Amino acid sequence: MASSSATTATPQRVCSFEPSPWKDFFVQYEPEPLQIAEECMRVKADKLKVDIRMLFQTLGSAVEEKMTLCDTLRHLGIDHLFEDEINMAINEIHKSDFKSGSLHEVALHFRLLREHGHWVSPDVFNKFKGIDGSFTNDIINEPRGLLSLYNAAYLSVHAEPELDESISLAKYHLELMRGNLKYPLSEQVKRSLEIPYPRTLKRIDVKSYIAEYNQEEAWNPSVLELAKLDFNLLQYLHQRELKEFCRWGNDLYEEIDLNYSRNRIVECYFWSHTVHYEQQYGQARIVLAKIFVIATLLDDTFDMHATLEEGRQLNEAIQRWDESAILLLPNYLKKYYVRLMKTFTEIEDELKLDYKYRVAYCREAFQTLCKHYQQESEWFHSSYIPSFEDHQKNALMSSGIPLLSVSSLVGMGDKATKEAFKWAIGCTDAVKACSIVGRLMNDMTAFKHGKNKMDVACSVDSYIKQYHVTSEVAMTMLDHVVQDAWKTSNQARFDHRALLPQVNQVISITKSMAFMYHHKRDLYTFSRMIQEKIRQQFIQPISL
Known part of the structure; x- marks a missing residue:
């Protein structure tokens, strides 16, 4: 969410998001035939795995x-x-x-x-x-x-x-x-x-x-050959998934018709795949990508379009989480609300019986995110700049990281436990650190590029106002806070060794935030800057 300085009067928000650079590319895309038949590649890869296990x-x-x-x-x-x-x-x-x-x-x-x-x-x-x-x-x-x-x-x-x-x-x-x-x-x-x-x-x-x-x-030639085969096999899998995911996303965007929002279907899958690229985490990859999509729509609705009253209505409907709450909403948000609930139902239906409880954690995290978006909306519409401490308390949740941390676990099968969900939704240590990294890097990126004149005061504004410093000093101090958060993430590995796979999963999300906002660039909103990275991952195989 691009944040910014408040003004003395509530301005009319105007959408200026770039259109998707991909459109229907991946729906229509047919990759070049594999150099070696897929089944032959898998047989060869399996033999190489045996060799490398013997090497150990x-x-x-x-x-x-x-x-x-x-x-x-x-x-x-x-x-x-x-x-x-x-x-x-x-x-x-x-x-x-x-x-x-x-x-x-x-x-x-x-x-x-x-x-x-x-x-x-x-x-x-x-x-x-x-x-x-x-x-x-x-x-x-x-x-x-x-x-x-x-x-x-x-x-x-x-x-x-x-x-x-x-x-x-x-x-x-x-x-x-x-x-x-x-x-x-x-x-x-x-x-x-x-x-x-x-x-x-x-x-x-x-x-x-x-x-x-x-x-x-x-x-080792065997190690190198396996690495090439595995990359291409996974890329082939990702291509098939991305085609279906783009169909799902395009259908969603066409149905809800929220033209003010960022259409980042491909980028959502790309972001999710940076966290979960392995074959066994296909379900986790798709769940996280879907949550990215619907959370982006919610973010842009509060940021770019909804009036204060409409935001309150949307928040109330989401807190109720019931089909009858659709009556609370303005007409343009009703289809979004229906698809929101349908998406969560889809996710739950695809989970094994023993794992369906996870959707309740995901829903709670989504409701919490919405509540904190609404708090930012209240600040924006009253032209209020909160203290840095108050801003951080709210921003830890409005960053979306607690939601993403919980969502990343939903499709992980036996690797995710109830203890992991309780830990993730609590927004402590590694999750909190990830929120700090994502939120502050996002805010500093938005502040640097001046994309902050139509939104609630960001952490940079709050720091400047509270401590009476220049923007340069504020940015330096916030960068120190980000570096400190990384140390908290590292500490979590020792404090939660029993949850190490889940801790590392959240740290992967932290890494993805650092990638998306590196050099104070927003590669998600201005996604043309990562077109080549996407091509490398989903279009260009490695020569065997």
Whole structure:
């Protein structure tokens, strides 16, 4: 939601959203025939999976080799095929007596264990420091070690200033040497300086790593071939899903006829797929994408069109969640309300009996989102700028993250438990941190580009008013809040190890927010800027 500064009188809101750059493209799209028949690709992939599982066994107690294999599979986007093997390897690595003197290996050990919820002290890097506590000059000539240190340090939690210092030092020297590095390390440094590896979305960068992998010293042909096959097989699956999802979305938009809203059907699927790209999460992917669509319509209705009274009526109807509440609504919102309820019914009908309870959590989160949209509407129509603290309390929910966090779990089968839903809807730690990252990055993006003259005061406005600072100071301070929220996300892995898959799922949503609002650009609203990314994911296969 693009937020902004309030004015002394309520202005007439005007829609200026770009039309969809895709229209019916994916409904009509017929991909080029696969280089190899799909069934043959699957048979070959299954054989390669057996080979790689055997590789885990042959490594035995070789900690460094196991770390490299686990990390390689993650970089190439095929770690989802070896979850059990990787989890077993990580547990063995955690229990091992690891005493490497390599900065790269120590940093990789630190990052892998922390990513999997195992605590590792930053003291492990002390061996690379002098008596004054500073890193020795020896590491300056180790670009691979510096890159590993840089990425590992982004898994810091609160009160770890030594890791913040590690980021600054590694970044400084990597930027100095980046022009002299050889491929592929040069490209990997470039990407990490853009977005640190622990904050990247696997599916977005996987093509780059696949292209670079055979330049590594100890690359494995079987691993590379499986990565290519798996990418293309998943892309083929995503193409079929996207065709059907676009039909569903186009039908919805045609029926409800809310022309003021963003038509982002393809982008909703793309966003959802960055969180759930694996084959087994097809249902989770579609549920989340549908929630993206109907939440966008709600957001734009409050932001761009509804009067104060119409917003109140819509909020009341959604809080009641009953077909009879349609009588409360203005005519132009009645079809939306019907499709809203129908969508939730569709989702519930497609779930197994034991999982139908999840829709109640999803509905509660949607109702909460609507209530907080209405609060922003009340502020807008009274030309009120709330305190920064009051703004944040409301914005944590109006960000939509609690809804997305709950929705992302609905179709995850046995991987999601009732405890996970209770945790997600409570909007604590990782969910709250994700809300902060998404909300503040969105607000700073909107403020920077001046897309804020027709909307409720955003967090930047509230901060400026409360603390009497310039917009530059406010933006700097809010960026510090965002960085702090990432540390809260990292801490959640240790605090909720029993819910680690769900915590990582929410962290994936956080990563998607960072991607969508990186460099203070709104890639969702102004979606032409991610057309090429969408083409890479859904149109362009990898040559086998």
